[in-house]
Amino acid sequence: MGIVGCGTMGAGVAELCALAGLDVRVAVSPRDTSAVAGRQRIVASLDRGVQKGRLAPADRDAALAAIELTTRLDDLSDRQLVIEAIHEDEAAKVELLSTLDRIVADPDAILASNTSSIPIVRLGRCTRRARNVIGLHFFNPVSVLPLVEVVSSVLTSEDVRDRAEHFVATVLGKEPIHSPDRAGFLVNALLIPYLLAAIRMVESGLATPAVIDQGMTSGCSHPMGPLRLADLIGLDVTAAIADALYDEFKEPLYASPPLLQRMVEGGLLGRKRGRGFYVYS
Structure with a gap:
């Protein structure tokens, strides 16, 4: 797993994926405070899970060990699935996905966006692999709310949609629904x-x-x-x-x-x- 952004949503998705046993690498802003703040969000959320009895201390420690933070997008080159979770700005997301398209080596890797409103076809067409671009819209708080909107555009392949749904339902244990690729989705x-x-x-x-x-x-x-x-x-x-x-x-x-x-x-x-x-x- 690769994730870009470690704000509220990025940290939540990173925690969820780590608890599912995945190898998680999170790319954050090179600003000195960004990585520290992102790690603190994840630690605080996992600690709350332990305090409330939802999580064993050993599971918390294993999840933390599975998450690596980096300030280099190039470190996501070997990922099989990358989810961008940066701020809700179309120009910024287009630029990021275009960069990830060049960086991620596996031609079958899925590039996903956690956008809550931007049509996926606009994000996919800035890449050379629009068939592999999909929306995975998680809800805040990620660790609590079960729903994930799976949004495939007219350019997304059926295989990628099926793989994304399997990832959400089977790997993460969430409830996927297919939403239309229109502003705001469903x-x-x-x-x-x-x-x-x-x-x-x-x-x-x-x-x-x-x-x-x-x-x-x-x-x-x-x-x-x-x-x-x-x-x-x-x-x-x-x-x-x-x-x-x-x-x-x-x-x-x-x-x-x-x-x-x-x-x-x-x-x-x-x-x-x-x-x-x-x-x-």
């Missing part, structure tokens, strides 16, 4: 309009985030209200998915509310920054 095409509607209610002064969230948790049995969920996803990610949906479909319900745009511009990105619609310790 889950976010349903979820994002709901989150944006809640943000518009706050923006218009109809209700506070706490009241809206209480209405959906206590009245509709949702495990988490829409504003806390947006904070968990990341308001920057929520806005990026909304922009991708609006760019493709031009539907008003996909347009980012001004409040969301201002919060992102102000760095109020949710839980990962300590403040979004709520304040976090």
Whole structure:
């Protein structure tokens, strides 16, 4: 396994793959703090698993031993499957996948993207192996949520789709669903309009985030209200998915509310920054 990026999603996927017994190599930014922060995320998550009794200390230690961090993309040249998990920016993902296409030696290796909104055909066509490019959209937190969207484009081969589904279901023990190769795929095409509607209610002064969230948790049995969920996803990610949906479909319900745009511009990105619609310790 190769993974590019060790933020919230990259670290979660690395942990999951290591616990499945895979040899995991994670490429991170050459900045001094990036590798350290990525390793800390993985260690902290595995330690929580031990503390809660979900994981034996020996399994934690084995998983940590299976994960190698590197600052060189070239170190992924021998990987059979590489998942990019960098920030949700189409130009950055296109550049990265084009580079991986040149680096990864095995012509049958799968190049996968954890994008939550960008059509896979746009990412595949920047490579010489579009047939091997697929979407594997994990959900946060990766260690807890069972679903993975498997997204094959019109250029992805059927064999690669089958191999990716086998990897998700059999190797990782997750629940794969096949989603259409359109902006937002399946889950976010349903979820994002709901989150944006809640943000518009706050923006218009109809209700506070706490009241809206209480209405959906206590009245509709949702495990988490829409504003806390947006904070968990990341308001920057929520806005990026909304922009991708609006760019493709031009539907008003996909347009980012001004409040969301201002919060992102102000760095109020949710839980990962300590403040979004709520304040976090």
